[in-house]
Amino acid sequence: MLAELTANAVADAESRRAERPLAEVESAALARPAAIDALAALRPAQHVKVIAEIKRSSPSRGSLAAIDDPAALARTYELGGASAISVLTEGRKFGGSLADLESVRQAVSLPVLRKDFIATPYQVFEARAAGADLVLLIVAALDDDTLRELYALITELGMTALVETHSADELDRAAQLGARLIGVNARDLTTFELDRDLFGRLADRFPEGAIRVAESAVLTAADVAHYRAAGADAVLVGEALVTGDPISNLSAFMAV
Numbered sequence: 123m124l125a126e127l128t129a130n131a132v133a134d135a136e137s138r139r140a141e142r143p144l145a146e147v148e149s150a151a152l153a154r155p156a157a158i159d160a161l162a163a164l165r166p167a168q169h170v171k172v173i174a175e176i177k178r179s180s181p182s183r184g185s186l187a188a189i190d191d192p193a194a195l196a197r198t199y200e201l202g203g204a205s206a207i208s209v210l211t212e213g214r215k216f217g218g219s220l221a222d223l224e225s226v227r228q229a230v231s232l233p234v235l236r237k238d239f240i241a242t243p244y245q246v247f248e249a250r251a252a253g254a255d256l257v258l259l260i261v262a263a264l265d266d267d268t269l270r271e272l273y274a275l276i277t278e279l280g281m282t283a284l285v286e287t288h289s290a291d292e293l294d295r296a297a298q299l300g301a302r303l304i305g306v307n308a309r310d311l312t313t314f315e316l317d318r319d320l321f322g323r324l325a326d327r328f329p330e331g332a333i334r335v336a337e338s339a340v341l342t343a344a345d346v347a348h349y350r351a352a353g354a355d356a357v358l359v360g361e362a363l364v365t366g367d368p369i370s371n372l373s374a375f376m377a378v
């Protein structure tokens with residue numbers, strides 16, 4: 123499934139590239155004002171930081187929420203105390219787009235993550251051109267050379283990579299990159315099974331000083347407490363926020 127999602131995302135980017143060549147997207151990326159410092163926004167604090175996601179649908183859960191106005195939802199997340207906004211820009215399975223990211227960028231002053239299946243420099247330039255401050259890199263989807271190349275480009279463009287892992291081996295690869303923001307995703311991207319204990323099993327393996335993000339499977343404050351007790355500095359939450367009351371959920375999550 124991950125290979126298919128990534129191949130589709132790359133194919134869709136190639137279609138966009140036929141309309142908007144690399145040189146044009148690169149100039150638009152370089153012309154943007156400086157990216158917001160996501161590492162500062164997500165710095166470990168007394169309370170757990172929340173990266174709040176704009177998520178309409180997903181392969182594992184189908185349709186979740188209509189979200190006609192992603193900018194309005196992002197403003198609600200900001201009001202509720204989120205530290206960053208994640209925008210799923212994949213169109214086929216998640217119903218997202220770069221237009222969503224652009225509208226969210228204009229609506230909030232928080233750092234904005236492009237959450238997608240990124241495997242080419244073109245997609246990274248697109249992210250910056252649309253106003254992203256963070257870009258997701260899924261270690262399992264990338265060989266070492268591509269991972270290094272994309273990580274370096276994200277950094278050169280002044281953005282922060284959220285490097286997503288699912289195993290000790292992938293965490294070691296993230297550490298070798300020098301990644302400062304590392305996630306462990308509880309969702310197996312092939313079987314979609316959720317394992318809230320995976321983060322805890324890998325917590326000792328994070329490199330010193332990296333910000334530790336627990337991704338997926340937060341439905342209640344107890345789930346946040348579980349991740350917090352295992353050492354998470356931040357949680358990335360989609361479903362619970364788009365299907366429930368975002369303000370009261372954010373407040374409950376940050377009270378942990």
Ligand SMILES: O=C(O)c1ccccc1NCC(=O)[C@H](O)[C@H](O)COP(=O)(O)O
Binds near residue numbers: 181358
């Ligand atoms: O959510 C899915 O079904 C999914 C399937 C395959 C690849 C990625 C997928 N989701 C992306 C995410 O990582 C989550 O949207 C994010 O961590 C939030 O998860 P949740 O709070 O459980 O909605």
